Amino acid sequence: MIDTGFGDGDLRQYVDNLLDMSYDVICTHGHPDHAKARPIVLNGALYCSKRNELSFL
Numbered sequence: 001m002i003d004t005g006f007g008d009g010d011l012r013q014y015v016d017n018l019l020d021m022s023y024d025v026i027c028t029h030g031h032p033d034h035a036k037a038r039p040i041v042l043n044g045a046l047y048c049s050k051r052n053e054l055s056f057l
Contacts, residue, residue: 001015001024001025002025002028003026003027004025004027004034004038005034005037006032006036006037007036007037007040011037012040015043023043024044024045024047025045025046025047026046026048027046027048028048028049029048029052030048030052035048
């Protein structure tokens with residue numbers, strides 16, 4: 001998954017219904033409209049740029 005957005009609704013349930021496998025999350029940057037829901041949907045690895053990695057700790 002690339003960017004998780006705000007996570008309105010049950011995003012993890014939605015994605016889990018689409019996929020029958022684990023998946024990784026790539027966040028292009030740490031703004032909430034791109035990464036706020038990452039803890040909700042994280043099902044595998046999280047990838048982000050070195051510049052933004054502190055935003056995701």
